[in-house]
Amino acid sequence: MPEDVWIIGASMTKFGRYPDKDVLDLAAEAALAALDDSSTTIADIQILAVGCLFEANAMVGQRLLSQIGQTGIPVYNVANACATGATALRTVIMSIKAGESDIGLAVGVEQMGKAGLLGPAGQGKPKRKVFEPRGRYGAVTNVEGVLGTQLMPGVFAQAGMEYAYENEGVGFEQFAKVAEKNHAHSTLNPLAQYQKRFTLDEVMSAEMIAYPNTLLMCCPTGDGAAAAVVASGTKLKSMPLEIQRRAVKVAASVMTSDPWAEGGQAQPDVNTLTRLAAARAYEEAGVGPADLDLVELHDCFATAELIHYDNLGLCEPGGAGEFIDRGAPWRDGSIPVNVSGGLLSKGHPLGATGIANVYEVTQHLRGEAAERQIEGARVGLTHVIGLGSACCVHILTR
Amino acid sequence: MAKQVPIVDYLVLGDPPRLEVSTCTACGAGFFDRRIRCGRCGGRDFERRVVPATGIVRTFTIVHRAAPGTPTPYVSAVVELDDGTRVKANLLGVEPDPKAITLGMKVELATFVAETDDEGTEAVAFGFRPLNGGKGFSDA
Numbered sequence: 363m364p365e366d367v368w369i370i371g372a373s374m375t376k377f378g379r380y381p382d383k384d385v386l387d388l389a390a391e392a393a394l395a396a397l398d399d400s401s402t403t404i405a406d407i408q409i410l411a412v413g414c415l416f417e418a419n420a421m422v423g424q425r426l427l428s429q430i431g432q433t434g435i436p437v438y439n440v441a442n443a444c445a446t447g448a449t450a451l452r453t454v455i456m457s458i459k460a461g462e463s464d465i466g467l468a469v470g471v472e473q474m475g476k477a478g479l480l481g482p483a484g485q486g487k488p489k490r491k492v493f494e495p496r497g498r499y500g501a502v503t504n505v506e507g508v509l510g511t512q513l514m515p516g517v518f519a520q521a522g523m524e525y526a527y528e529n530e531g532v533g534f535e536q537f538a539k540v541a542e543k544n545h546a547h548s549t550l551n552p553l554a555q556y557q558k559r560f561t562l563d564e565v566m567s568a569e570m571i572a573y574p575n576t577l578l579m580c581c582p583t584g585d586g587a588a589a590a591v592v593a594s595g596t597k598l599k600s601m602p603l604e605i606q607r608r609a610v611k612v613a614a615s616v617m618t619s620d621p622w623a624e625g626g627q628a629q630p631d632v633n634t635l636t637r638l639a640a641a642r643a644y645e646e647a648g649v650g651p652a653d654l655d656l657v658e659l660h661d662c663f664a665t666a667e668l669i670h671y672d673n674l675g676l677c678e679p680g681g682a683g684e685f686i687d688r689g690a691p692w693r694d695g696s697i698p699v700n701v702s703g704g705l706l707s708k709g710h711p712l713g714a715t716g717i718a719n720v721y722e723v724t725q726h727l728r729g730e731a732a733e734r735q736i737e738g739a740r741v742g743l744t745h746v747i748g749l750g751s752a753c754c755v756h757i758l759t760r
Numbered sequence: 761m762a763k764q765v766p767i768v769d770y771l772v773l774g775d776p777p778r779l780e781v782s783t784c785t786a787c788g789a790g791f792f793d794r795r796i797r798c799g800r801c802g803g804r805d806f807e808r809r810v811v812p813a814t815g816i817v818r819t820f821t822i823v824h825r826a827a828p829g830t831p832t833p834y835v836s837a838v839v840e841l842d843d844g845t846r847v848k849a850n851l852l853g854v855e856p857d858p859k860a861i862t863l864g865m866k867v868e869l870a871t872f873v874a875e876t877d878d879e880g881t882e883a884v885a886f887g888f889r890p891l892n893g894g895k896g897f898s899d900a
């Protein structure tokens with residue numbers, strides 16, 4: 363029987379722009395706060411996993427230890443697109459389950475600045491241009507914008523519109539309502555990059571980026587870090603009662619990649635692997651969607667959040683439009699979703715996101731989420747997708 | 761006439777131009793890219809197969825903000841061809857306006873010159889246009 367795994371410390375920096383800091387400043391701030399939160403020090407930590415997508419080959423984990431304490435422990439630097447932070451967390455969880463460590467630290471960090479649109483485009487042109495087939499499709503030139511789009515805003519717009527094609531009652535307005543909600547939620551979160559409420563009309567009439575996603579329906583780029591201290595059940599029993607009282611159980615930790623699906627080659631399929639991850643997580647945790655008190659899911663675009671209501675089983679099959687129309691995912695609704703403000707408003711420093719959502723749920727389960735506390739929360743779910751694709755779902759309970 | 765090459769190798773120029781997939785002989789899955797094994801069943805043998813030139817729009821987006829150098833707005837779509845194969849491309853000959861495009865509308869393959877290189881060779885790309893011609897027929 364593998365060990366129970368518990369979150370005993372969690373933290374995140376405020377998300378935003380930090381031109382005067384580097385990834386080590388941000389990672390150290392989050393790591394040290396998580397250690398303090400668990401009343402431990404770096405000397406107690408037996409494994410470190412760090413996710414930083416833009417500096418994935420730069421040994422950020424070891425450089426972090428050189429700043430906060432070089433103890434010779436194993437360090438894993440991981441990268442998994444937008445699931446990078448969750449992958450770091452899961453690496454520590456796996457080590458504890460395997461019995462190799464009984465307390466570890468996971469850190470996610472990113473410094474993006476104003477990165478603009480994300481995706482494989484805009485490569486420099488050679489001086490003399492002569493068509494020559496390259497790559498596995500034999501492309502003779504850049505195909506972005508010529509054979510459709512593979513940039514993030516368009517990909518997620520198309521994912522949403524495909525749901526609208528397959529289901530009734532979904533259109534521009536339903537997608538926009540998601541952003542209206544998350545911006546409203548963010549006004550209660552002092553760590554969110556933006557804390558400004560917008561009307562539905564303001565959301566819908568903002569600059570169109572990729573129909574149906576307007577600017578206010580796309581997450582911003584930004585900087586930030588998040589961290590979690592994770593311990594085995596056996597270790598937790600030896601720790602002070604106050605730490606035990608505040609500990610949150612990792613009831614499920616699941617990662618999936620894309621199973622083959624028709625159409626997966628035409629555009630990334632963000633549905634199938636999410637459904638697979640959710641099913642496995644509910645089984646592992648022994649809970650169902652009706653048991654969830656809050657959900658932090660991957661709303662990189664408003665269209666994405668809407669389809670994940672269905673993928674995670676929060677609504678009736680095909681019923682995501684009706685679900686948002688009746689206000690179910692608002693903080694006073696039947697299943698509050700992204701009460702942190704979500705990626706749309708809290709921000710999305712890529713590597714930090716998959717731990718920041720765990721921080722958010724942890725705060726609620728401890729009853730420490732201040733103004734935005736969901737009263738009596740006992741079960742929460744976190745979800746991220748890294749396009750390409752990697753999906754992580756964690757279910758936390760207390 | 762200028763020399764022409766297809767922009768990707770799954771577009772085969774000819775009269776008419778067509779799209780081809782590598783089809784797994786074991787399970788029938790079709791792939792546009794150069795394959796090692798079948799991603800669905802692990803099969804190792806493939807044969808080339810021409811896919812239909814007509815289908816329906818499963819989903820679309822109208823891209824207003826794009827990478828530098830890409831003219832906007834344009835309509836990107838995923839088309840489900842009549843045999844179920846799905847392919848991504850731009851919609852041609854439709855206004856970049858959600859009112860002009862209907863999910864499920866019928867479209868057909870069309871080609872156009874996308875770019876010319878320094879030797880005068882033309883790269884021919886493909887897209888899909890509404891099956892009965894004209895500018896979107898979907899205001900109904």
Ligand SMILES: [Zn+2]
Pocket residue numbers: 784785786787788789798799800801802803
């Ligand atoms: Zn096969």
